[in-house]
Amino acid sequence: MDFPKDFIWGTATSSYQIEGETPEAGRGDCIWGHFARTPGKVVNGETGSVACDHYYRYKEDVALLKSLGVNAYRFSVSWPRVIPDGTGKVNPAGLDFYSRLVDELLAANITPYLTLYHWDLPWTLQEKGGWPSAEMPGWFADYTAVITNALGDRVKHWITINEPWCVAHLGHLLGIHAPGLKDPKLAYRAAHHTHLSHAAAMRVIRETVPDAQAGITLNLTPSYSASDDPQDILAAQYDDGFSNRWFLDPIFKGKYPADMVELLSEALEGIDLDAVSAAAVPQDFFGVNFYTRSVKTWNAESPLKGESIKQEGAPHTAMGWEVYPKALEELILRLHREYVGDLPILITENGAAYEDPAPVNGVIEDAQRVEYYRLHLEAISNAIAQGAPVKGYFAWSLMDNYEWAEGYAKRFGIVHVDFETQKRTLKRSALSYRDIVSGVKV
Numbered sequence: 264m265d266f267p268k269d270f271i272w273g274t275a276t277s278s279y280q281i282e283g284e285t286p287e288a289g290r291g292d293c294i295w296g297h298f299a300r301t302p303g304k305v306v307n308g309e310t311g312s313v314a315c316d317h318y319y320r321y322k323e324d325v326a327l328l329k330s331l332g333v334n335a336y337r338f339s340v341s342w343p344r345v346i347p348d349g350t351g352k353v354n355p356a357g358l359d360f361y362s363r364l365v366d367e368l369l370a371a372n373i374t375p376y377l378t379l380y381h382w383d384l385p386w387t388l389q390e391k392g393g394w395p396s397a398e399m400p401g402w403f404a405d406y407t408a409v410i411t412n413a414l415g416d417r418v419k420h421w422i423t424i425n426e427p428w429c430v431a432h433l434g435h436l437l438g439i440h441a442p443g444l445k446d447p448k449l450a451y452r453a454a455h456h457t458h459l460s461h462a463a464a465m466r467v468i469r470e471t472v473p474d475a476q477a478g479i480t481l482n483l484t485p486s487y488s489a490s491d492d493p494q495d496i497l498a499a500q501y502d503d504g505f506s507n508r509w510f511l512d513p514i515f516k517g518k519y520p521a522d523m524v525e526l527l528s529e530a531l532e533g534i535d536l537d538a539v540s541a542a543a544v545p546q547d548f549f550g551v552n553f554y555t556r557s558v559k560t561w562n563a564e565s566p567l568k569g570e571s572i573k574q575e576g577a578p579h580t581a582m583g584w585e586v587y588p589k590a591l592e593e594l595i596l597r598l599h600r601e602y603v604g605d606l607p608i609l610i611t612e613n614g615a616a617y618e619d620p621a622p623v624n625g626v627i628e629d630a631q632r633v634e635y636y637r638l639h640l641e642a643i644s645n646a647i648a649q650g651a652p653v654k655g656y657f658a659w660s661l662m663d664n665y666e667w668a669e670g671y672a673k674r675f676g677i678v679h680v681d682f683e684t685q686k687r688t689l690k691r692s693a694l695s696y697r698d699i700v701s702g703v704k705v
């Protein structure tokens with residue numbers, strides 16, 4: 264593995280997954296709190312009410328980051344912590360928390376990468392229509408200005424929205440994530456407004472923090488066809504449209520993919536599709552979250568979705584996701600060729616959940632996660648060697664946390680968290696990541 268000297272090495276987290284809800288600190292409710300408290304939505308009915316208690320333990324967590332030797336940290340701001348009702352009155356304690364966190368990071372020589380939206384929409388905005396509402400870009404721009412004005416003097420790296428695919432599809436089409444809706448029309452309106460909100464936030468960032476570097480983060484899941492049969496190839500093409508191109512094409516080309524527009528015509532009724540041309544604003548980097556691939560075969564009853572074929576015999580994580588690092592290498596090369604050109608790519612999330620063993624001599628020996636990271640970093644190193652502009656990598660996640668609809672059972676951390684005591688314990692993957700980051704050949 265070979266990485267440039269100035270490579271950005273970080274870990275990533277998000278507000279709802281680690282902070283704790285802390286209503287006592289003036290934070291408003293969010294769609295995830297609501298969703299999680301609804302019976303049957305999250306494994307064991309678990310919520311982010313305490314999570315990793317990071318709101319109170321952020322100093323300890325920054326110290327952990329420092330001990331790992333990373334030079335960057337990606338976190339998200341909780342919109343309802345800062346503006347409890349989504350619009351209007353600001354909660355000073357909320358802003359102050361992020362200000363203190365940023366200062367702590369800078370004092371540790373760790374560059375903050377701030378994500379504005381990682382899924383915790385203020386509940387009051389959901390009551391006003393949420394992402395499907397045409398008012399979202401305006402609300403998001405106003406919220407962005409509050410954050411850039413407060414932190415833009417110190418935070419120079421900004422990510423607008425995390426994984427719009429999940430916001431739209433998991434939240435509004437499949438009902439697996441908050442707000443738990445299953446309505447194609449709402450889902451494609453939500454997606455449309457993530458594109459426009461990204462553009463609106465970029466405009467605010469440019470105006471208020473002229474020396475900022477900013478971009479969006481998409482989750483991309485490459486689709487492979489199960490065979491050379493033209494029907495299977497078409498199934499993979501549609502799946503790519505659904506998972507990837509619906510988000511890539513607006514952001515980089517200012518238009519929706521034509522094949523998908525035709526397939527989705529009913530769900531798209533009433534959306535001004537041409538308006539998406541506004542989404543293709545210049546970015547300073549492009550964030551990619553990668554976990555796995557999908558393998559598709561044709562399904563006549565559901566041409567759009569096709570059918571996923573589980574790769575029996577291949578390694579899978581505790582999420583049931585296939586470990587297939589080659590897809591990351593191929594994805595990066597495709598992005599370089601078809602979308603980003605020489606725009607820097609940051610891998611803003613990559614990692615794996617496994618059932619970890621009990622600690623031995625104070626360390627958790629998570630050999631599978633160590634191997635997952637090694638293989639994916641090797642894939643990135645291969646892509647760089649072929650000319651792809653990957654400039655940084657953020658391990659998901661710094662520590663075990665609230666894994667959305669899976670609750671606390673699925674552990675993605677390189678640091679173990681005991682949710683009873685809040686004790687943090689290093690896993691072997693944290694130690695091996697520290698070696699990689701410090702340039703030790705692994």
Ligand code: FCB
Pocket residue numbers: 277280425426429482552612659666667675
């Ligand atoms: C991504 C999310 C992140 C985490 C990982 C496992 O989709 O951005 O919050 O849950 O998956």
